[in-house]
Structures are given as structure tokens and as C-alpha cells.
Amino acid sequence: MLQSPKFEVNITGTHSVIVPYTYAQPFIEDKHSRVALKAFYKGNTISFHGKLHKRNDEVLISFGKRYQKELGVTTSEYFQLQILENTTKYGVEMPEEFKAVIETDYEALQLFERLPDGKKRSLIYHIIRIKDTQKRVDRALLISENLKKGLTDLKLLTK
Numbered sequence: 484m485l486q487s488p489k490f491e492v493n494i495t496g497t498h499s500v501i502v503p504y505t506y507a508q509p510f511i512e513d514k515h516s517r518v519a520l521k522a523f524y525k526g527n528t529i530s531f532h533g534k535l536h537k538r539n540d541e542v543l544i545s546f547g548k549r550y551q552k553e554l555g556v557t558t559s560e561y562f563q564l565q566i567l568e569n570t571t572k573y574g575v576e577m578p579e580e581f582k583a584v585i586e587t588d589y590e591a592l593q594l595f596e597r598l599p600d601g602k603k604r605s606l607i608y609h610i611i612r613i614k615d616t617q618k619r620v621d622r623a624l625l626i627s628e629n630l631k632k633g634l635t636d637l638k639l640l641t642k
Contacts, residue, residue: 485509485568489523494558498547506566507535507542517574520544524554524562532575535566573603581610584623591627602637609641 487506495501510518516535521528531550536543544564556562571577585592595603606626613619622641629640 484570485513485515487566489563489565491561492564493561494546494551494556495543497558498545498551499543500546500564502535502542502544502564502566504540504542510535510566510568511537511542515568517569518544519567519569519571521565521567522546522550522554522556522562523565524556524560527553527555529554532569532571534574573607574600575604575607575611577607578610578619578623580616580619581607581623581626584620584627588627588631591630594630595627598635602635605637606640609637 487509490503490506492500492502510516518533518535519530520533521530529550533544533546536545551557554562585595595606598606610619610622610626613622625642626640634640
């Protein structure tokens with residue numbers, strides 16, 4: 484599995500991290516723009532998924548306020564980051580609740596699979612953000628039913 488060593492970064496602007504090209508290059512060359520990441524700071528470690536964004540001569544990764552808070556880092560502090568090959572099917576880990584619902588409803592699964600990758604990830608992230616297990620199941624069931632109704636707009640799928 485492709486992975487970088489840990490390297491030091493800080494937050495640029497409000498939510499970006501500049502990745503030294505040396506560490507991003509193997510992933511870019513191997514066509515892995517969506518990656519798994521680990522961030523390390525003062526004994527804390529978080530894992531998340533992201534996309535390597537090439538902008539001019541830089542490679543950036545989004546590192547939003549949620550991740551900053553979870554890691555315990557501010558925009559003025561340095562922390563370590565590690566890039567790993569993303570081995571997930573959708574570019575992000577599928578929540579167990581959504582996986583269970585979608586795999587037991589063949590029609591909903593087929594409709595979900597026809598969605599563009601970005602919409603799939605958006606729906607998965609929508610469920611991941613819910614802390615309560617039962618609410619995750621309820622939202623997964625709602626999305627499944629809305630897919631079968633022919634809805635594809637993200638706002639309508641989740642209401």
C-alpha cells in the first residue's frame with residue numbers, strides 16, 4: 484500500500500494545508516487524487532479522507548474547522564500529516580448503518596450506485612456527521628426511500 488512518511492505542515496488560510504510535492508507526487512503519478520490521511524498533534528491522531536488539489540505549483544488538502552477542533556490544533560501551529568492510499572470504494576468509509584440499509588434494499592443500492600461519485604460521498608458524509616446510531620439508521624432509510632422515489636437532488640434526498 485502506498486503511503487508517505489509523516490511530514491510537518493500548518494494550516495494556510497482558514498482550512499487548507501500545503502502538501503510538499505515530494506510527498507504528493509507518488510499519489511498523483513499513480514492517479515490517487517482521493518487519499519486517506521492521518522494527522523498527528525500532541526498525542527492526538529485523527530484519520531480522514533480528502534482530495535489532493537493541484538493549484539498552480541502547490542498541492543493542497545482541505546483541513547476544515549471540524550478536523551482542526553478534533554485534532555486540537557490552531558491555524559498558527561504545526562502538526563504532522565501522513566498520506567495513505569485510499570482503498571475505500573467510495574473515497575470515504577461507508578458508515579455501517581448506511582451500508583446495512585443499502586445492502587438490504589437492492590433497488591436503492593442500484594440507484595445509489597448510479598449517482599455520480601461526488602453525490603455518493605456527499606450522502607455518506609451527511610450520515611457520518613450524525614452522532615446517534617438510531618438517527619443514522621433513520622436517515623439511511625430516508626435516503627433509500629427517496630432514491631426509490633426518483634429523487635437525486637441532495638437537499639431532497641436527505642429530507
